Amino acid sequence: MKNFLLTARNIIALSLICIVATLISPPIMALVGGIDNEMRSIATTTLMMLLMIVGVVVYDRVACGAQHKTMLRFAGFNPTTLLWGLLLIISVSVIIAPLMRLLPEDSRVVPDQVIPVLYIIVAAPIFEELLFRAKIFSVLRSTLSPAWAAILSSLMFSVMHGNLAVSLDAFFVGIILSYIYILKGSLFAPILLHIMNNIVAYVMMSFSYQDRVIEDYIGDLPMFSLIYVGASLIALLGAIHLVVTLHKANRLVAKGGQLIELSQPSKKGDEE
Secondary structure: HHHHHHHHHHHHHOOOOOOOHHHHHHHHHHHHOOOOOHHHHHHHHHHHHHHHHHHHHHHHHHHHHHOOOHHHHHHHOOOOHHHHHHHHHHHHHHHHHHHHOHHHOOOOOOOOOOHHHHHHHHHHHHHHHHHHHHHHHHHHHHHOOOOHHHHHHHHHHHHHHOHHHHHHHHHHHHHHHHHHHHHHHHHHHHHHHHHHHHHHHHHHHHEEOOOOOHHHHHHHHHHHHHHHHHHHHHHHHHHHHHHHHHEEEEEHHOOOOOHHHHHOOOOOOOOO
């Protein structure tokens, strides 16, 4: 019962931090003059993310004692793991594509200036991984297993994206990013994978033409059924390995081990 109450407190506090940061960022940036609307939007989003990160860091230290440190092994640069994660994300996107067409469409605005494009591809993934995989995941882990912390942090990650269709896709992306973070014991891994995913997403959005997107063209191909079956098999294999990985993580932590040991079992002395 105590764990339940502490978990509820953490979720409410994290939600409030994100809500407050979202509400106060636009009026603060409205006081700044001399910038166009696109740059103002980027500055506002940056301020919002920074306020969220700082707020969660402070809350983690004050309320949770900063029990779980961010895992920062350089093994996150493993290209095989990153390609596997990207393949999983693409496969899930193919699987949920028919459902996405039934949901309300979001407005697709594809930036063409250098700074907005770099923000979407590089800066946004760094901010979001620092917030959700590094800090919110750590706060939730103070009372929950790694598996539940991954699920709830991914749910919060999806809610932040607002639009229903985007949120659905973001939830599965968040689960995969959390899986890769736990598997490799490094925040660098989900950051790089997130950047790769945003590059693919940007290229796909750039193919938009007369309200048709690349998913529609794939859907018109006779080979789509075969692609869908292949994506389903890949996603099934990924789901099995994800469940096994999270189960191992839960058992390791339950026995008093450090989560980072899962990615380097030969180094039992390393701290998380």
